[in-house]
Amino acid sequence: MHVCFDIRKVDFKAFERPVLTLGSFDGVHLGHQAIIKRLLEKSKEKKRKGVVVTYEPHPQSVVAPHDAPNLLTTLEEKLALLEELGVEETLVMNFDHRLSEYSAEEFVEKILLGKLNIGDLVVGYDHAFGKNRAGKIELLKEEASVYNFDLEVIPALYVEGIRVSSTRIRKKLEAGEFAKAIAMLGHSYHLSGTVIRGKGRGKGVGYPTLNLEIPSGKLLPQDGVYSVRVQLEGKTYVGMMYVGPKPTFGDYTRSVEVHVFGLEKEVGDIKVKLLVESWVREPKKFADSQHLKDQLKSDEKKIKEMFRIDHSN
Secondary structure, three states: OEEEOOHHHOOHHHHOOOEEEEOOOOOOOHHHHHHHHHHHHHHHHHOOOEEEEEEEOOHHHHHOHHHOOOEOOOHHHHHHHHHHOOOOEEEEEEOOHHHHOOOHHHHHHHHHHOOOOOOEEEEEOOOOEOHHHOEOHHHHHHHHHHHOOEEEEEOOOEEOOEEOOHHHHHHHHHOOOHHHHHHHHOOOEEEEEEEEOOOOHHHHOOOOOEEEEOOOOEOOOOOEEEEEEEEEOOEEEEEEEEEEEEHHHOEEEEEEEEEEOOOOOOOOOOEEEEEEEEEEEOOOOOOOHHHHHHHHHHHHHHHHHHOOOOOOO
16 A cells, blocks of 8 residues: 655646545544445546545644544554555545644645545545534535535444444443444454563563553553454464553553463564454452462463463463
8 A cells, every 4th residue: 555644745636536535534443444445446436546535643633632532543553454455545644733724615625626636535424624624515515516526425334223433432442342342343453562661570470471552642442351463573473461550569550461372582672563352351459469370371261262272282
């Protein structure tokens, strides 16, 4: 996938009126996936370039930073998910105060037409743009008629009767409804972080862990133990992740650490990607380290059974 971070460096006129979609796409959930799927279909039908336009940082962090949500995906995670869907061209627009002041009409004329040379636009039913999100679907329909570009609106998508949205998924994760969040995402929950030095407590009970520094602004699921796939140094492992404080050791700082099954060497300051698959249990305070070790053995057995791995190894 080709990614451009500067709209001035792309000659969209050479794309001959591309098929576009645009939005924050936080989480790249099932609703977003339906939009992307239609974009790719339409691009193939019309034999024109299909382009995803997204924003960095999240618009809310610019227009109302005190209300900005923690995000389901970092930019790196979002781009990886878009590439997995088959997207070949993505433009990451810098969302700054200047862009936030564009009226909806200015955005269409200066960006969609003036910069992006739009031919077709595919958006979700609730798409809004321009200053104060004043530009809604009705305005887009009017602008499409005036400026001769095709508009296709993708309807809402529901999972178990609940409308899929990034906001709802965030709330499910924060409320501990992990399975419901995953059902609406349509993929594992992605977490990426850099390995940092820990205090060696896990190693002391036979379960050494990688302590991870997670980027600020990234949403962590509710505290607890989770089953994960771990991608590091070009290999994929299975493991168990813990999010939360460590009350057994009198440490009440919230942190993220992962024990990787089969990883026998120590790793240093490297990037690790976690695909969080399922919730296993809530946090507990143990009477001593032996009780903690016994629980970790039980967790390991359960997670290996989930992944159909021989837990005797």
